[in-house]
Amino acid sequence: MLAAIWAQDEQGTIGKENRLPWHLPNDLKFFKQMTEDNTIVMGRKTFEGMGSRPLPNRQTIVLTRDKEYRAEGVIVFHTVEEVLEYAKTFAGITFISGGSAVYEDFLPYCDVLYRTVINHSFEGDTKFPAVAWDEWTLINLSEGEQDENNHYAYQFETYQRKVIAE
Template sequence: MIAFLWAQDKNGVIGYKGTLPWYLPNDLKFFKQMTINNAVVMGRKTFEGMNKRPLPDRINIILTTDPNYQADGVKIMHSREEVLDFAKDYSGDTLITGGANVFSFFMDDVDVLHRTIIEGEFEGDTFIPEIDWTKWKLEKTEEGILDDRNKYPHIFETFARKK
């Protein structure tokens, strides 16, 4: 299965200067739960925004057009087709995690959307691409818990592509 996994503010912001514009431990925990022992696909800029550190216990796939790009502990892929071929033969889930261009490349290929909506407005320079919501059915929603560390109201949503 191929899925998108992202967090956004209420205006669709997903990033700022290569990183997340908020700190929300509940969402980081959700991200880990969804991706552990699976494959994550991200663009080079997203990976570099994580200080080029592969996520442990996951297959980290970096999608880049740079044929000479190298990084330790990751698989480098150069095309949408290469990622789709990997996902077809992979027994786990393949989760597309950003950035905006990478989401755009796979918009027609995903089966599931996992979205965290943070009820706030943040400064951002990267936005989730436009999604045709008529093609998706909300399967699950869960309100995030607020506490000392999780200061922003948030909701976790899962959508399945309509058949």
Template sequence: MIAFLWAEDQKGLIGKNGTLPWYLPNDLKYFKQATIGQAVVMGRKTFEGMGKKPLPNRINIILTTDKDYHAEGVEVMHSREEVLKFAEGYEKDTMIIGGSGVFQHFLDDVDMLHRTVIEQEFEGDTYMVPMNWDEWTLVRSEAGELDEKNKYPHRFELYKRKTR
């Protein structure tokens, strides 16, 4: 199964200069719980924005058109078809985690959406691709807890694609 996992602000912002525009430990914890033991697919800029360090206990796949790209501890793939072939033979979930160009490539292939909505506006330069929400059913929505480290109201949503 292919799933998207991302966090966005009220206007759909997902990034700033290759990183997250906010600090929200609850979302980082949710991200870890959802992706541990799975395969994560990200673009080169997203990977480099994370310091070029593979996420532990996951299969890290970098999708790039650069045929000469190499990084330690990751698998490099060069096409949507290559990722889909991997996902088809993989027993667990293949999680697409960004950036927006990578999400765009897999819009027609995704089965589940894991979305964190942060009820705040931030400055940034990268937005989530537009989703046709008529194609999705909300399965779960859970408010995140606020505390001294998690200052922004947020909620975790899970969507399943309606039957095609």
């Protein structure tokens, strides 16, 4: 199964200089909980923005056009098709996890979307690509808990692709 997972602000901002423009520990916990023992796919810039190291307890795929690119502890793929073939044979969930161009490339193939919406606007240079929301059904919505470490109101949303009758 292929799924996309991301956090965004009210304006669709997802990044600033290849990093998250906010600090929301509960969303990071959610990301960890969802992706552990699965695979995450990200572009080279996103990977390098995370310090060029794979996250523990999950397989990391870095997608790049650079045929010479190497990084320790990750699989490097160069095409969408390679990732799709991998996802077909992987027993768990293959999560698309950034950046914007990678999300755009894979949205047509995703079965599920996991979106965290932060009820605040942040300065950023990267937006999530347009989603044809009429192709998706909201199947879960839960309010995030605000506390001394999670300063913004936010909610977790799960969408499933609608089945088109033939």
